[in-house]
Amino acid sequence: MAPHPAPPQEPQDSPDGYVGLDVAHAERLARERGWPTVRPLPPDAIITMEYRAGRLNFEVRDGRVARAWKG
Structure with missing residues (x-):
């Protein structure tokens, strides 16, 4: 079996x-x-809800980060 x-x-x-x-x-x-x-x-924005390790999401309003979350 291959390693994970x-x-x-x-x-x-x-x-x-x-x-x-x-x-x-x-x-x-x-x-x-x-x-x-x-x-x-x-x-x-309409986005999928899958969690991706190593991804940082920014909600941007007027050129500034309004919200940030992992995945």
Whole structure:
């Protein structure tokens, strides 16, 4: 039987720290902190609910992060 690959590690980083930041700065900071996937989304975007380890989501309003969450 083939070994199971280890799930991607998530940075020990709180999404709350990105709220209020300019989206370009927040994306750059998240990548520097080790997030492999950063996904900016418009307000009320329709998205799937699957959890993806290593992904950080930003809800962006007027060029700033209004909400941030993992997965």
